[in-house]
Amino acid sequence: MRFAFKMQWLFAAAMVCLVSTKAHSQNSPLGGQVNGNFQMDAQYYQVDSAIGALPVPEKMLLNSWTNITYTQGNFNAGLRYEAYLNPVAGYDPRYRGNGVPYWFVDYKTGQFQVTAGHIYDQFGSGMVFRTYEEHNLGYDNSLNGVRVKFAPVQGLQLKTLYGVQRFFWDKGKGIVRGVDAEANLNELIKPMGTSELKISIGGSFVSKYQDDELINKTYKDPNKPTEPLILPLNVGAGAMRLNAAYGNLSFAGEYVHKDNDPNDHNGYIYRKGEAILLSLAYSKKGLGAFIQAKRLDNMTFKSQRTGADKYLDINYLPAITKQQTYTLAAMYPYGTIPNSEMGLQGQINYKIKKNTLLGGHFGTDVALNFSLVNAIQTDTLAEIADLSSTAGTLGYESPFFAIGNPKYYRDFVVEIGHRFSKLYKLNFMYMYEGVDPFSVFGHADPYFHSHIVVTDHTFKISNRDALRIEAQGLFTQKDKGSWAYLLAEYSIAPKWFFSLADLYNYGNDYSSERYHYPLAAIAYNNNANRIQVSYGRQREGVVCVGGVCRVVPASSGLMISVTTSF
Amino acid sequence: MKKQIKRLGLGIASISLLIAGSCDRIEPPYVVPAKHVACEAPDFPAIGNTYKRVLLEDFTGHTCTNCPDAAEATHQILMNHADHVVAVAIHANYFAKPLLDPDFTYDFRTPQGEYWYTYFGVATNPIGMINRVTTGGQILYPYSQWENKVTEALAGNPLVEIQIIPQYNPLDDTLCVHTKTTFLGTYSHDLYLSVLLTEDSIVQPQKKGANVVLDYVHNHALRAVLNGNWGTLINYAAPHSNDTFAIESFSEKFSHLNANPMVMKNCHIVAFVFDGETKEVLQVTQVKLID
Numbered sequence: 001m002r003f004a005f006k007m008q009w010l011f012a013a014a015m016v017c018l019v020s021t022k023a024h025s026q027n028s029p030l031g032g033q034v035n036g037n038f039q040m041d042a043q044y045y046q047v048d049s050a051i052g053a054l055p056v057p058e059k060m061l062l063n064s065w066t067n068i069t070y071t072q073g074n075f076n077a078g079l080r081y082e083a084y085l086n087p088v089a090g091y092d093p094r095y096r097g098n099g100v101p102y103w104f105v106d107y108k109t110g111q112f113q114v115t116a117g118h119i120y121d122q123f124g125s126g127m128v129f130r131t132y133e134e135h136n137l138g139y140d141n142s143l144n145g146v147r148v149k150f151a152p153v154q155g156l157q158l159k160t161l162y163g164v165q166r167f168f169w170d171k172g173k174g175i176v177r178g179v180d181a182e183a184n185l186n187e188l189i190k191p192m193g194t195s196e197l198k199i200s201i202g203g204s205f206v207s208k209y210q211d212d213e214l215i216n217k218t219y220k221d222p223n224k225p226t227e228p229l230i231l232p233l234n235v236g237a238g239a240m241r242l243n244a245a246y247g248n249l250s251f252a253g254e255y256v257h258k259d260n261d262p263n264d265h266n267g268y269i270y271r272k273g274e275a276i277l278l279s280l281a282y283s284k285k286g287l288g289a290f291i292q293a294k295r296l297d298n299m300t301f302k303s304q305r306t307g308a309d310k311y312l313d314i315n316y317l318p319a320i321t322k323q324q325t326y327t328l329a330a331m332y333p334y335g336t337i338p339n340s341e342m343g344l345q346g347q348i349n350y351k352i353k354k355n356t357l358l359g360g361h362f363g364t365d366v367a368l369n370f371s372l373v374n375a376i377q378t379d380t381l382a383e384i385a386d387l388s389s390t391a392g393t394l395g396y397e398s399p400f401f402a403i404g405n406p407k408y409y410r411d412f413v414v415e416i417g418h419r420f421s422k423l424y425k426l427n428f429m430y431m432y433e434g435v436d437p438f439s440v441f442g443h444a445d446p447y448f449h450s451h452i453v454v455t456d457h458t459f460k461i462s463n464r465d466a467l468r469i470e471a472q473g474l475f476t477q478k479d480k481g482s483w484a485y486l487l488a489e490y491s492i493a494p495k496w497f498f499s500l501a502d503l504y505n506y507g508n509d510y511s512s513e514r515y516h517y518p519l520a521a522i523a524y525n526n527n528a529n530r531i532q533v534s535y536g537r538q539r540e541g542v543v544c545v546g547g548v549c550r551v552v553p554a555s556s557g558l559m560i561s562v563t564t565s566f
Numbered sequence: 567m568k569k570q571i572k573r574l575g576l577g578i579a580s581i582s583l584l585i586a587g588s589c590d591r592i593e594p595p596y597v598v599p600a601k602h603v604a605c606e607a608p609d610f611p612a613i614g615n616t617y618k619r620v621l622l623e624d625f626t627g628h629t630c631t632n633c634p635d636a637a638e639a640t641h642q643i644l645m646n647h648a649d650h651v652v653a654v655a656i657h658a659n660y661f662a663k664p665l666l667d668p669d670f671t672y673d674f675r676t677p678q679g680e681y682w683y684t685y686f687g688v689a690t691n692p693i694g695m696i697n698r699v700t701t702g703g704q705i706l707y708p709y710s711q712w713e714n715k716v717t718e719a720l721a722g723n724p725l726v727e728i729q730i731i732p733q734y735n736p737l738d739d740t741l742c743v744h745t746k747t748t749f750l751g752t753y754s755h756d757l758y759l760s761v762l763l764t765e766d767s768i769v770q771p772q773k774k775g776a777n778v779v780l781d782y783v784h785n786h787a788l789r790a791v792l793n794g795n796w797g798t799l800i801n802y803a804a805p806h807s808n809d810t811f812a813i814e815s816f817s818e819k820f821s822h823l824n825a826n827p828m829v830m831k832n833c834h835i836v837a838f839v840f841d842g843e844t845k846e847v848l849q850v851t852q853v854k855l856i857d
Contacts, residue, residue: 160581160585162585177585177588178585179581179585205585206585207585207588207589209588211684211685212681212795213796214758214796214842216799217596217597226798226799227597227598228597228598228794228796228799229596229597229598230592230596230597230598231592232589232590232591232592233590234588234589234590235589235590236588236589259589259590259591260590260591260592262596270592270594270596392595392596392597393596394594
């Protein structure tokens with residue numbers, strides 16, 4: 001079912017009338033401003049059975065997105081056209097098709113702002129409510145409904161919204177409602193206006209409604225009858241947050257409490273959910289540090305009780321691990337486990353001053369980061385021994401401070417960046433990583449460790465030309481063994497970019513599976529336009545953004561990516 | 567302007583309070599309480615020749631002017647197909663509401679009828695379902711199509727057979743209904759049993775076109791459902807053989823089944839087995855409550 005409602009196509013037609021034929025933003029005849037952007041990712045697939053790249057019947061797959069927004073004074077409107085014909089490998093096939101799944105109109109006047117249509121928004125850190133779209137993950141949980149923002153006085157913002165969430169080309173079965181209030185005390189309370197202590201507080205409440213359905217409590221004893229569950233049709237979650245800053249110190253804390261929410265991600269238990277996220281940071285010139293702690297207990301919160309799969313999240317649970325960008329460091333990424341997780345992350349950034357022994361002529365940047373993530377302790381309730389599932393029970397007890405098993409993830413990263421001369425800069429990284437593949441990826445393999453070393457060299461050849469070389473190694477005796485990665489990028493500013501890379505699984509226990517994954521790319525930039533063509537192999541892997549992950553299958557072939565904005 | 571802002575702000579605050587109050591807290595044991603069955607299940611006779619029967623559900627109401635035509639169509643279908651069709655008239659929602667008009671104060675509605683009206687997306691009356699089968703996204707059909715749909719649904723052999731033995735104890739007004747579902751073939755989804763009480767020959771006014779028929783005879787009216795919106799799970803998806811069966815018993819005070827007094831000799835027990843995933847009816851049986 002597509003969002004091919006008459007209203008949206010009329011709306012799209014109206015938007016087209018306002019857009020100039022030229023692909024750059026400009027004033028419309030009606031006096032407003034039109035902006036937009038376009039992205040297309042297309043891939044031509046070759047069969048490459050060695051790496052598990054399976055045949056693609058269509059030969060070529062394509063994803064594209066076109067955003068157009070129109071602004072005139074206090075009025076704002078926009079839409080996004082999407083086409084997945086058919087979706088690229090690794091994208092959920094339920095995206096197949098094309099249409100306008102996103103549109104909105106927005107009007108702001110004085111203290112009010114009203115939005116109708118598809119809404120992206122967030123309350124606090126997002127742990128009780130966040131709707132967003134992320135192309136790389138194939139994720140879009142926009143809320144189709146209405147939002148009203150009201151700022152009655154300076155320093156106080158109220159928000160209320162309700163709607164239904166996008167589910168591919170259809171909508172989820174649940175209705176979501178939410179309200180949020182945030183107060184900046186320094187603006188609200190006059191005496192605090194000049195205080196060095198900055199405080200803002202916030203509170204939210206979100207609830208979802210879904211029709212009743214038939215879920216049963218079932219017993220191991222076949223003679224014992226099943227019992228239909230009394231499902232809560234309305235499920236609420238409340239959150240409180242505090243942000244404070246004083247001098248170089250800042251603190252952010254948020255606590256979420258979710259009411260009984262039996263669903264197919266928690267085994268239909270009636271246990272309440274709880275999340276807490278605390279961050280403390282220190283920052284001054286040349287030195288920054290932060291420490292963050294998180295605990296999640298039964299915090300899957302979706303607008304559909306069953307069949308939502310990885311989608312229809314009402315909330316967003318931020319990752320407590322650093323998102324890595326180097327290829328081998330990102331090979332085993334950690335994604336948030338919403339129902340049972342407790343973790344700690346810390347980082348120190350320090351700039352060794354220039355013109356010192358260790359700082360050299362230009363200074364040296366040093367960063368240390370660590371993450372520790374475990375399950376929470378869960379003590380299964382005795383009554384479950386007689387049941388064939390946990391449905392219709394409270395599930396488990398969990399002492400708040402008890403660290404549970406399994407150990408999901410560990411990492412420790414040291415990064416040193418040093419500019420040796422105006423022409424040469426080096427970034428060095430060492431990372432220790434420990435991961436439980438079963439909990440994190442669903443692979444039935446034991447916990448394993450790896451060491452990753454990266455050297456990233458940038459040579460300035462001339463005012464326009466630069467050469468960057470990355471040499472990486474991942475050393476492990478588990479999973480597929482050790483890997484080496486070499487990348488050379490040559491850029492001719494501002495327009496041209498060339499790269500050659502090879503990823504080599506030299507440490508695979510099976511010599512016949514020690515594959516190379518070469519990849520060549522050329523990119524051309526012209527102002528806001530970019531086109532990139534690459535050819536080569538891509539290994540099967542996982543892409544994560546902000547703790548949410550997507551599996552990418554192995555593939556081989558030609559890839560074209562075009563982006564432009566206007 | 568300040569007043570308007572104040573009012574709008576109050577409006578938002580009110581909506582916010584409503585949102586904040588929107589949650590259902592369920593207390594243990596979290597399950598629909600099992601009904602205590604007051605009477606022991608009897609011995610069921612062996613099943614004889616089995617044949618497929620079809621459930622025809624007609625959403626209707628006493629102020630629905632076209633509904634008598636649908637009732638007539640139902641009657642014709644029952645005549646055409648003898649014991650192969652079981653009809654249930656579900657009086658629900660707008661056209662079934664009791665009115666201040668003294669002709670239409672009677673309340674035909676049931677909680678399960680109201681729930682199914684909403685669940686199956688009924689928007690107009692008369693409209694009906696045949697075995698709750700969805701074809702091409704459509705589950706509701708106008709009465710002009712019921713005969714064809716019934717004929718389609720009668721094709722094939724039944725996967726289950728249902729037997730019903732009702733018992734009534736006049737001393738304490740307890741009605742017991744015992745059902746035995748025998749599985750005749752393999753099926754890949756969970757199966758559920760629903761048990762209903764219908765009543766014939768209810769004489770109450772009915773709108774018919776531009777007129778009101780004061781002594782209209784309402785038949786097959788749904789009066790009660792003994793086991794909730796979605797029935798009772800009787801078997802998990804598994805290959806079944808002929809000697810597999812499920813016995814379920816229900817008991818209730820007869821007079822508690824419906825706020826309106828019912829004439830027992832006009833009542834039937836209807837039991838149907840449906841697919842828990844698709845909601846499609848596999849088989850239906852009807853017996854008189856008392857002979």
